Amino acid sequence: xxxxxxxxxxxxxxxxxxxxxxxxxxxxxxxxxxxxxxxxxxxxxxxxxxxxxxxxxxxxxxxxxxxxxxxxxxxxxxxxxxxxxxxxxxxxxxxxxxxxxxxxxxxxxxxxxxxxxxxxxxxxxxxxxxxxxxxxxxxxxxxxxxxxxxxxxxxxxxxxxxxxxxxxxxxxxxxxxxxxxxxxxxxxxxxxxxxxxxxxxxxxxxxxxxxxxxxxxxxxxxxxxxxxxxxxxxxxxxxxxxxxxxxxxxxxxxxxxxxxxxxxxxxxxxxxxxxxxxxxxxxxxxxxxxxxxxxxxxxxxxxx
Amino acid sequence: xxxxxxxxxxxxxxxxxxxxxxxxxxxxxxxxxxxxxxxxxxxxxxxxxxxxxxxxxxxxxxxxxxxxxxxxxxxxxxxxxxxxxxxxxxxxxxxxxxxxxxxxxxxxxxxxxxxxxxxxxxxxxxxxxxxxxxxxxxxxxxxxxxxxxxxxxxxxxxxxxxxxxxxxxxxxxxxxxxxxxxxxxxxxxxxxxxxxxxxxxxxxxxxxxxxxxxxxxxxxxxxxxxxxxxxxxxxxxxxxxxxxxxxxxxxxxxxxxxxxxxxxxxxxxxxxxxxxxxxxxxxxxxxxxxxxxxxxxxxxxxxxxxxxxxxxxxxxxxxxxxxxxxxxxxxxxxxxxxxxxxxxxxxxxxxxxxxxxxxxxxxxxxxxxxxxxxxxxxxxxxxxxxxxxxxxxxxxxxxxxxxxxxxxxxxxxxxxxxxxxxxxxxxxxxxxxxxxxxxxxxxxxxxx
Numbered sequence: 001x002x003x004x005x006x007x008x009x010x011x012x013x014x015x016x017x018x019x020x021x022x023x024x025x026x027x028x029x030x031x032x033x034x035x036x037x038x039x040x041x042x043x044x045x046x047x048x049x050x051x052x053x054x055x056x057x058x059x060x061x062x063x064x065x066x067x068x069x070x071x072x073x074x075x076x077x078x079x080x081x082x083x084x085x086x087x088x089x090x091x092x093x094x095x096x097x098x099x100x101x102x103x104x105x106x107x108x109x110x111x112x113x114x115x116x117x118x119x120x121x122x123x124x125x126x127x128x129x130x131x132x133x134x135x136x137x138x139x140x141x142x143x144x145x146x147x148x149x150x151x152x153x154x155x156x157x158x159x160x161x162x163x164x165x166x167x168x169x170x171x172x173x174x175x176x177x178x179x180x181x182x183x184x185x186x187x188x189x190x191x192x193x194x195x196x197x198x199x200x201x202x203x204x205x206x207x208x209x210x211x212x213x214x215x216x217x218x219x220x221x222x223x224x225x226x227x228x229x230x231x232x233x234x235x236x237x238x239x240x241x242x243x244x245x246x247x248x249x250x251x252x253x254x255x256x257x258x259x260x261x262x263x264x265x266x267x268x269x270x271x272x273x274x275x276x277x278x279x280x281x282x283x284x285x286x287x288x289x290x291x292x293x294x295x296x297x298x299x300x301x302x303x304x
Numbered sequence: 305x306x307x308x309x310x311x312x313x314x315x316x317x318x319x320x321x322x323x324x325x326x327x328x329x330x331x332x333x334x335x336x337x338x339x340x341x342x343x344x345x346x347x348x349x350x351x352x353x354x355x356x357x358x359x360x361x362x363x364x365x366x367x368x369x370x371x372x373x374x375x376x377x378x379x380x381x382x383x384x385x386x387x388x389x390x391x392x393x394x395x396x397x398x399x400x401x402x403x404x405x406x407x408x409x410x411x412x413x414x415x416x417x418x419x420x421x422x423x424x425x426x427x428x429x430x431x432x433x434x435x436x437x438x439x440x441x442x443x444x445x446x447x448x449x450x451x452x453x454x455x456x457x458x459x460x461x462x463x464x465x466x467x468x469x470x471x472x473x474x475x476x477x478x479x480x481x482x483x484x485x486x487x488x489x490x491x492x493x494x495x496x497x498x499x500x501x502x503x504x505x506x507x508x509x510x511x512x513x514x515x516x517x518x519x520x521x522x523x524x525x526x527x528x529x530x531x532x533x534x535x536x537x538x539x540x541x542x543x544x545x546x547x548x549x550x551x552x553x554x555x556x557x558x559x560x561x562x563x564x565x566x567x568x569x570x571x572x573x574x575x576x577x578x579x580x581x582x583x584x585x586x587x588x589x590x591x592x593x594x595x596x597x598x599x600x601x602x603x604x605x606x607x608x609x610x611x612x613x614x615x616x617x618x619x620x621x622x623x624x625x626x627x628x629x630x631x632x633x634x635x636x637x638x639x640x641x642x643x644x645x646x647x648x649x650x651x652x653x654x655x656x657x658x659x660x661x662x663x664x665x666x667x668x669x670x671x672x673x674x675x676x677x678x679x680x681x682x683x684x685x686x687x688x689x690x691x692x693x694x695x696x697x698x699x700x701x702x703x704x705x706x707x708x709x710x711x712x713x714x715x716x717x718x719x720x721x722x723x724x725x726x727x728x729x730x731x732x733x734x735x736x737x738x739x740x741x742x743x744x745x746x747x748x749x750x751x752x
Contacts, residue, residue: 041349044343044349044531045348045349045350045531046531047530047531047532050340050343050344107528107553107556108414108416108419108553108581109413109414109415109416109526109553110414111413111414114445117446138581139451140450140451140452140454140455140458141447141448141450141451141453141454142447142451144446144447144450144451145445145446145447145448145450145451146446147446147447148446148447149446193553193555193556193557194556194557195555195556195557196555226414226526226528228412228526228529228530228532228536229526229528229529229530230346230528230529230530230531230533230558230561230562231344231346231530232346232528232556232557232558233528233530235557253412253413253414253499255499255501262530281444
């Protein structure tokens with residue numbers, strides 16, 4: 001089963017909702033103010049932010065107000081808009097010669113550890129030498145969890161020496177990884193809420209410490225976001241963007257929920273690269289993000 | 305990013321107050337603001353629509369026209385309706401069953417089930433003197449069982465020994481047997497996170513439910529959940545007889561609209577809120593507070609409670625006496641700084657104050673750091689200097705600056721700030737109670 005089939009299955013419910021919603025709304029109907037308002041609401045229930053929903057609705061109003069539209073046209077319009085919005089952000093992780101470090105950060109329970117396991121597996125499959133460092137020194141059994149993923153992904157594992165200092169684990173693992181000839185080192189970090197300043201500041205410290213032995217260009221900081229998150233996703237990105245010098249996003253748990261719209265809301269507000277999306281529990285279920293496919297699946301238009 | 309609903313409504317109704325009547329159009333405008341505010345708070349649309357209809361019914365009519373401040377009146381109606389929806393009274397945990405009383409924890413991946421299980425075990429052990437057994441049925445996520453074992457060890461609660469390869473239903477049976485044989489009062493079953501559309505896992509938790517016959521089936525949900533909260537709640541409600549909800553990560557900046565959606569869809573009361581990463585970070589649910597938070601009106605009750613828990617009463621009285629006499633030295637400033645720090649710093653306090661949550665963003669990120677620096681500066685002074693800051697001449701300032709690891713201008717800024725506060729205190733001292741009532745803060749700030 002291909003990834004996009006899975007994504008379609010995963011997004012199935014939401015896509016179906018958005019799609020039947022559009023069909024119900026625009027079966028040979030005049031695009032009047034009431035219809036536009038319902039369209040806007042439909043977008044909001046798909047977790048596009050109120051801001052983006054308003055923007056898209058306004059665009060639709062400008063071009064098509066008071067004309068007769070079909071559901072198909074609306075879907076095409078929406079898919080087109082979303083593709084335009086998402087294409088610039090669909091960029092994979094940067095892979096260059098020498099040791100590259102990916103610092104993985106995010107709020108508790110967003111799927112950082114699992115994403116690292118899947119990413120490690122993905123890049124190991126591409127023939128890269130991958131390492132994983134257990135920088136979550138806070139949560140119970142976080143190291144054990146990551147160790148299992150390292151084995152599954154056939155990645156080198158850097159568990160740290162039992163210290164509670166995440167920056168020290170990061171620094172040591174970077175040094176060891178460089179010695180071991182690792183191309184790509186993922187560093188896990190403890191989950192932290194974005195409104196806990198001292199915890200967010202700790203991320204800046206990890207980065208500072210890494211910079212002692214690693215050039216800035218070789219460090220990427222990736223925020224893992226749970227797709228079921230509401231508008232706080234925006235404030236999460238807002239905070240981590242500056243405090244941790246975010247370079248990109250990974251969006252998890254896109255399977256099974258009405259979500260997907262949040263990806264667009266984030267692209268609209270911040271334009272940060274979306275490196276990968278998670279659509280299931282299996283080790284293969286985290287894959288690079290492809291804008292057009294995503295937008296079309298979300299609006300239930302078959303690409304074939 | 306959120307503006308308070310009460311501010312917005314006050315704006316909407318400013319014009320009205322002069323007219324004194326409230327037309328349908330006015331109500332519509334107000335309801336539109338309410339709608340936006342609640343959408344921003346992540347209240348799911350279907351739930352919101354029903355809610356708005358209810359508010360419209362209550363808002364249109366004589367009650368508002370008669371009230372002096374229509375804006376405030378509407379806010380009150382909305383707030384009351386929210387509280388009503390959230391459940392006017394807190395419903396305690398039900399443990400009335402032949403021991404062991406089983407509590408089944410269910411929810412999506414990453415919603416905080418394991419952490420909450422630990423918190424709940426600690427709460428029941430310490431507050432209700434129950435003998436609690438924890439058991440993890442999460443055989444899917446790597447090291448999930450190990451995580452619960454470590455959490456249990458940390459809070460000194462028994463945890464069912466892990467047998468590798470055992471299936472959830474078998475673990476449930478073993479946990480029930482162990483709990484019965486060893487006379488545990490409560491058995492908490494932590495389950496694997498599952499997506500609501502995952503049918504096989506949903507079937508599994510149903511089987512576990514049938515087997516363990518829990519008195520409480522708690523849905524653990526993240527307060528930051530967005531529009532999808534409705535779907536999650538529906539799916540779990542359809543699969544399991546949910547008896548209560550635990551909302552986690554209420555210590556985030558989420559407005560918690562998910563609370564409303566979850567409550568509305570499941571019909572089950574919200575029983576607990578998760579408010580920190582610490583094992584004791586579990587609070588009983590208060591509808592009014594959550595309603596205020598959803599409306600962005602701050603949470604004064606929580607602030608007062610926090611203050612009561614953290615402020616040293618004797619210290620505060622000493623300070624009040626000094627203020628009345630118009631005395632205020634650097635030692636007092638120091639103790640004030642420390643009290644503020646104990647309460648979680650300025651940004652934490654602001655988030656509780658009505659209309660101030662927006663201000664929070666305007667506070668520089670290093671505000672807490674400033675506190676620390678100021679503390680260091682005062683601590684670098686001699687006791688004599690702290691009592692009498694006039695002693696601080698250039699060379700002493702240089703010494704203090706070096707001691708605190710700051711530059712001299714930083715010391716000057718602190719002293720300037722101190723002088724302003726001391727001035728204010730003096731005015732306080734001179735004002736009679738009557739003046740204070742009449743002139744209020746205006747008198748203090750030179751009255752414009």
